[in-house]
Amino acid sequence: MITLISSDKRKFHVLEEVANQSLTIRDVIEDRRGRRRADRIILVTNINSKIPEKVIVYWLRHFLMPEEIAHASMSHKKAEKLKKWEAKFFDTDIDTLNDLILAADSLDIPSLFDGACEKVSDILKNRSAEEVGEISKIENEFTHEEEEEEIPSENAWVWRNEFA
């Protein structure tokens, strides 16, 4: 058992095999093998407790179905089920996705990172610049001239068909 402690001092007890899905945690555990019991406590800070919860849920789901097996011999039905589950898992607000991406990066969980990124790119798909700004609450700091002339002229590739 490993204990993860979030920034708001909440404790999460996780099986070592489950937490091993994070390459960062795996390295930390590997490094401290054979030491005192207190060393099995890992501090996971800088993020609210909602995210560790989500990450652990994700781990548990994937622990039942390790990736290597998933690709090689998983039945079509099971794969479909997992896909559906992931779609539901990532169907959250954009701030949570943001936190998930950060968490997946620092904990080094490639599949979670890819999943969250794909969801973000799905959100951005086929949207105009204004819409993207609205969704992600970014204020447009470009002047009108820049928007109309400079950027299009500097980046002609956007409007030119590169493969023509």
Added chain:
Amino acid sequence: MAIGCIDQEKSFRLVHGTKILGRKRVVIAQDSFNSSGVLSPVSFPQKRRSRRPQIERFNMLESLPKDMLVKVLCKVDSSDLGQLLLVSKTVNEAALIARKIHHLYSTPTKRTFKWLDASNNYEDAPNAPMQHRVARSRIKGKNLACLAVDLFLNYDE
């Protein structure tokens, strides 16, 4: 999110340290980093932007460190990249980097080749002879199966 060892007396300082950086990722107290010898794949943000007021902090794309933003934009469809250039300066820079390192080398999606789709804008060549019947493929499913088997038999010999 930070990973650090809890060394009984250091733990308080660790948590305190993360507060200063706010949502910026990865904070590892320097001494615990060295003592544990963990070479985790974490990197420190190259430059810290000045602190923003509390409300603005939840800018989705901009609150991500730049390298992460680039990774996210690598997943975006390349045809959507153009609009992202106009969103903001940070996103603009990140989109350009993403294009340089990923989109220029990735296989274009079907959408990019839409103009090539023959069924959409097929035009007859000038002075081409009229075709009265459509040429039908002479390969049928059954024949194809035999062909494959024969090939493999030859290969065995």
